[in-house]
Amino acid sequence: MTDASIRAEAEQLKEQANAAFQACKFSHARELYTRAIELDGSNPVYWANRAFTNVKLEEYGTAIMDATKAIELDRKYVKGYYRRGAAYLALGKFKEGLKDLRQVCKIVPKDPDAMRKIRECENAIKKLRFEEAVASDERRSVAGTIDYSAFVVEDSYTGARIQGQHLDLAFVKQMMQDFKDEKRLHKRYAYQIMREALDLLSSLPSLVEVTIPDKCHITVCGDIHGQYYDLLNIFEMNGLPSNENPYLFNGDFVDRGSFSVEVILTLFAFKCLYPQGIYLARGNHESQSMNKIYGFDGEVKAKYFSDVMPEYFSEIFCALPLAHVLNSKVFVVHGGLFSTDNVKLSDIRAIDRFKQPPDEGLMCEMLWSDPHPGLGRQPSKRGVGLSFGSDVTEKFLEQNNLDLVVRSHEVKPEGYEQEHKGKLITVFSAPNYCDQIGNKGAFVRFVAPHMKPEFTTFKDVPHPSVKPMAYAPQAYASSFGF
Template sequence: MSELDRQIEQLKKCEALKESEVKALCLKAMEILVEESNVQRVDAPVTICGDIHGQFYDMKELFKVRYPDRITLIRGNHESRQITQVYGFYDECLRKYGSVNVWRYCTDIFDYLSLSALIENKIFSVHGGLSPNINTLDQIRTIDRKQEVPHDGAMCDLLWSDPEDIVDGWGLSPRGAGFLFGGSVVTSFNHTNNIDYICRAHQLVMEGFKWMFNNQIVTVWSAPNYCYRCGNVAAILELDENLNKQFRVFKAAPQDSRGAPAKRPPPDYFL
């Protein structure tokens, strides 16, 4: 068994790695991520996964169905120093390691994560949505992503925005970051960039996935029974080499295979 395999097995048992091991892994991850584009090219076949929100046991179930040689990570709104300080990761690192070093190693990686992916030049994948400051994929490619998520601007919008049926054009987001955007915005973006549809996450949908605007954008949510109380199913989207779609819907991992849920459920901000 390689050193990396041993570390994976250790993590599967929810045993913390040594601080020095975390540092080495984070540095290795940076070496890989720094080479990636803001719009990372991805070849099919591929499986698209949405939010996990720290539900580790469901993540283990989820990645049994992945293509093992095709993992591309893109940044979400929670890959942020500010958000992880508020919602538990900072505290968890401090509790388990007695210092904030591990939190710093991990959050430094966030700055290297790609902002989006483009599958076979036809499917645009982004965590949140679109931005009034972005019309083309080339504009995304010019963003300096190696920074904490800004409070506004194009990079912020890509990670925070949401599609909304009742909005015509652009609207204010109740999240306090990003925008709401309507069908005309999606139609224009898809036409300008010659893509078939947008695939994003960011919003809980009870059925696991949801199409909007005549199948021009789809939300994929991959955390079942979110917060162990929402009762939703989750989904992943599998694309074959010809981009034929198959959604796989699944329920939460069995209760006897998981630990106790967090004592403090996240607020509606997450939704």
């Protein structure tokens, strides 16, 4: 083939990739961009386009590398800086993102989108610096400043009411129906649910051991990401949480989807109602930095007109356990495993989880890591945590006398995937993620004593016409294509 024919074929692949991207077939688009790069790796457009595809796939570390390559090929290529800036923003790395966006404005002066994103970054950095300046070694409890009983419930309020001192099933059912009808729960009852949930979760260890009696079961769900109507569908298919029908929700309850308030209050309410009927684990999106970027912070403020309530939720998120062990056989964690061998369950129990997730260490890796199909450890495609192979999984299980790892954190076309010779399962419970991906959702049921996984998959259900990330800062939402 001549150089001209090779470039023509690469261009054709790029056009096919663009079409796949527009159809939200991001994995296929990435494959096509990769083939174009293999034919002509000197074209910065192919690298920048693949970078944006990796942003859509939430593989921000890989996106940064691709965008950096585009910049190396053309120092004045605006989209290279723009894509890398978007990836840095997605990771909450505001300073790095700000630097790239300022470079965009140097190349294309007064670009309105870049200027708007610069303002967002500058405001975020100022706020972080302020928070650091006023921080002290002692943890300030927002919950301790809120007395929910002092809030007056107006006569005009027609929604669900808690009768007496504690929640009951009738209240929770009415609240769920109100949410389905797009009604708000009164802040008095929202704060009561939050207070009771905080007390319950704070009393738990960082690693919770769950016992399922013989012939009984537990259902494990992955990411929900604010898709409340799909959560209702799970309950419709599999029954409401109860002591006889327990659930484990494995993190990432909020962000992205625009019904995160409804999701988290429902899950917390069931936790209050049935402490042994529902278990909740922390995901990487149960953190302040993610909530400010991906919409939950803005959603809470929009629905409850409060700057304090997002801080209250953040305090509760810091109380969420990091992992669960089911019948001493199944290890359930949101992200994955570790950068070092010989991590024991006792090490996980000893983690001080009552803080924002750090950028490294065991807690970070549990929330952010992903498996890869090979052996050993590799840098994370997300830019946080690591990627671990089947030998890492096998060694962890062997050292801790376990049979299986169940994790979430990644979209899967069928809602779940079995990897690492069947020793690792990914389960993801947000179908048609962000109204774009077209994936199924899934949940996994384990029946004692054999504790073998039984999978149920499902499609998305209709929801009100509120787009994903509707409450996120516009600069971030547009960076991710919303």
